Amino acid sequence: MITMNKEIQLAADRGGKSIWKFLLSELKPRGKWLTPFNLISIPIILVGLALILLRFAEGLGAVSNINQEIPWGLWKGFNVVTGVAFAGGAYVLTFIVYILKVDKYHSIVRVTVLNGFLAYMFYAGALVLDLGKPWNIFNPIIGNSFGASSVLFLVAWHFLLYIVAQLIEFSPAVAEWLGAKRAHKILSGLTLGAVIFGITLSTLHQSGLGALFLMASEKIHPLWYNEFIPLLFLVSSVFAGLSMVIFEGSISQRVFFRKISSKNREARNNMVQSLSKICAFGMFAYLFMHFLVFIHGQHWNLLNTPMGYWFLIEMIGFVAVPMGVFFYASRTSSLLLSRVAAIITIVGIIVNRLNVSIIAFRWDAAVRYVPSWMEIVVSITIILIQIWIFRWVISRMPVLDEPPKWANNSH
Amino acid sequence: MGLNRRGFFNVLAVTGASLAVGKKTVASPKSEKEIEFYGILYDSTRCVACRTCEYECAAAHGLPEPQPEVEAIRKTDETCNTVVNTFQTENGEVYTKRQCMHCNEPACAAACLTQAMHKSKTGPVTWNGDKCMGCRYCMVSCPFDMPKFEYQSTNPKIQKCDMCMERQQAGEVPICVANCPAEAVLFGKRRDLINEARRRIYENPDQYVDHIYGEHEAGGTGWLYLSSVPFEELGMNTHLRHSSYPELTKGFLYSVPSVFVLVPTLLLGIHQATVNNHLKVDDNDE
Numbered sequence A: 001m002i003t004m005n006k007e008i009q010l011a012a013d014r015g016g017k018s019i020w021k022f023l024l025s026e027l028k029p030r031g032k033w034l035t036p037f038n039l040i041s042i043p044i045i046l047v048g049l050a051l052i053l054l055r056f057a058e059g060l061g062a063v064s065n066i067n068q069e070i071p072w073g074l075w076k077g078f079n080v081v082t083g084v085a086f087a088g089g090a091y092v093l094t095f096i097v098y099i100l101k102v103d104k105y106h107s108i109v110r111v112t113v114l115n116g117f118l119a120y121m122f123y124a125g126a127l128v129l130d131l132g133k134p135w136n137i138f139n140p141i142i143g144n145s146f147g148a149s150s151v152l153f154l155v156a157w158h159f160l161l162y163i164v165a166q167l168i169e170f171s172p173a174v175a176e177w178l179g180a181k182r183a184h185k186i187l188s189g190l191t192l193g194a195v196i197f198g199i200t201l202s203t204l205h206q207s208g209l210g211a212l213f214l215m216a217s218e219k220i221h222p223l224w225y226n227e228f229i230p231l232l233f234l235v236s237s238v239f240a241g242l243s244m245v246i247f248e249g250s251i252s253q254r255v256f257f258r259k260i261s262s263k264n265r266e267a268r269n270n271m272v273q274s275l276s277k278i279c280a281f282g283m284f285a286y287l288f289m290h291f292l293v294f295i296h297g298q299h300w301n302l303l304n305t306p307m308g309y310w311f312l313i314e315m316i317g318f319v320a321v322p323m324g325v326f327f328y329a330s331r332t333s334s335l336l337l338s339r340v341a342a343i344i345t346i347v348g349i350i351v352n353r354l355n356v357s358i359i360a361f362r363w364d365a366a367v368r369y370v371p372s373w374m375e376i377v378v379s380i381t382i383i384l385i386q387i388w389i390f391r392w393v394i395s396r397m398p399v400l401d402e403p404p405k406w407a408n409n410s411h
Numbered sequence B: 001m002g003l004n005r006r007g008f009f010n011v012l013a014v015t016g017a018s019l020a021v022g023k024k025t026v027a028s029p030k031s032e033k034e035i036e037f038y039g040i041l042y043d044s045t046r047c048v049a050c051r052t053c054e055y056e057c058a059a060a061h062g063l064p065e066p067q068p069e070v071e072a073i074r075k076t077d078e079t080c081n082t083v084v085n086t087f088q089t090e091n092g093e094v095y096t097k098r099q100c101m102h103c104n105e106p107a108c109a110a111a112c113l114t115q116a117m118h119k120s121k122t123g124p125v126t127w128n129g130d131k132c133m134g135c136r137y138c139m140v141s142c143p144f145d146m147p148k149f150e151y152q153s154t155n156p157k158i159q160k161c162d163m164c165m166e167r168q169q170a171g172e173v174p175i176c177v178a179n180c181p182a183e184a185v186l187f188g189k190r191r192d193l194i195n196e197a198r199r200r201i202y203e204n205p206d207q208y209v210d211h212i213y214g215e216h217e218a219g220g221t222g223w224l225y226l227s228s229v230p231f232e233e234l235g236m237n238t239h240l241r242h243s244s245y246p247e248l249t250k251g252f253l254y255s256v257p258s259v260f261v262l263v264p265t266l267l268l269g270i271h272q273a274t275v276n277n278h279l280k281v282d283d284n285d286e
């Protein structure tokens, strides 16, 4: 009885359509099809999907160049280890908005959480592709095979729980889309709990991804290996995530121009300035920690080697320089400079994570790992599908635009 | 390595350890010391590089028969669990058998999130295909690069020496030990093997370098090595830690329970503190 009443009420909110008709109509694409993005991404995705089939039909070796000494390649190093750092924006922003209650970021918290949620879903996907025996993936979650002394065990669990937490954080937007008022109220009430839980999980798995490499102490070049990797990963995830927020914001502002109200547009520019400042301070702390670790490790002699030059390029070119640009940009409130700094930072984080997980990992191995073109295509495919779904959600649910009126007071 | 994170993690770890009572996150080293592991002593001065062990091992584990003619220096791979390499040294040719070392506190087992890699009570480190999900974290963590993955298979296995676990359970010695014509490999309790190795070094000081490889490397290994030349000349990694590898992650793992208590409390506290400041915070923030 109650459910039927609810159905009727819901149907009324959606202009009289039943839920199934509504969902079906929402599945259809909207707008133009032949955009440059579609024209480029569709063929890549098709090839990528074919390669994924090949990977399951023939084994990992058929598409990937990973070998016995370098068992983790691009999918782990880039899609998982690097990607998670960029999803860090979600926990930083939920902290600012829901815990510190700085309201001015409210208009971007939803899109960031959505981004984080999708990102995690797809990292999980990349992980499954990379598993040799993915059908055993539930062993550490159910069953009696708890490898509780494993860092990866913790990371896997935190991943899973964090996806749930982010789903809860985002769920009010889904409820608004479906016009489910009662569900909206309940789900909004869960937000604070999910946020607190989510931030806790994030601090642990952001650092946990670094802790994964702690046991590889002789395998990673001494300039990159130190016992502080977990802390360095955690601190860098703050400015990695926020740089992604700035970068992603500048793109969606263009692509989804109509969705963002002019009031929000102005607020966004203001936000970029404050985020730049947070990034700059985060990077300062990060550089300082690196400096302490370096002094402590006494690796001066290593600096004058090819790996040493590479290390200096990472530290100066991709951390110190964008830090300066961020500082300068927040002083002069230059939107353009903030975006430039964000892009350099993003490249820098990619360089750093790939350094720890791939480039400096067995830097002395006789056979170096270079990803095959197939691995690269699959890596890109995963990101493209993620963007497709992101776009689908943005153009339907109240993410960038204001929530419907009836939902306003519950936030 | 000191700095302040150590201290910080130690505080967290103590809190964490007390929170994790009964959950036993990491096997405590004390119980490890009490157990008598079995191991194998390999004496390279006795080895004649006949490679019988390679052939017997492959046959016993259903792996392809080794090639009769091989390069002097090879690595184990997914098709062979052990190799005997030949090194040219000032003492002439010296041979070394390589395989999984069966560490006392194996990095691979600590890394494994499904307990597929497992250190058994008697010493062998074995792999269980029903549990493994093929993440290859064991390979990333093993300091000897011993777990090998079947990249060409759709149902891949991790291959490595299992110290003939099944034979041991049936009361037999590992197949390489049973078939070595030169008695270069000796099976026994690890403690007895170390005594035997010491005795050999003591009685023939000219024949051996004064070092039992594996006594302390990586926190102690099941396989122990004797040699007439320094071990780095035999391609053995002599820069390994002398304490266990899982120890490297203990600080992090122990701090997890405390983070779970401290961070949410802190967040709730801040949340409560800012609840009334709602509007003011907005103004103050630049």
Ligand code: SF4
Pocket: B100, B101, B102, B103, B106, B107, B108, B109, B125, B141, B142, B143, B144, B145, B146, B147, B160
């Ligand atoms: S040598 Fe490697 S695979 Fe063998 S027990 Fe030690 S850590 Fe595990």
Ligand code: SF4
Pocket: B108, B111, B112, B113, B114, B115, B116, B117, B127, B131, B132, B133, B134, B135, B136, B137, B138, B139, B158
């Ligand atoms: S590959 Fe298998 S045995 Fe190795 S760590 Fe992963 S689950 Fe454990």
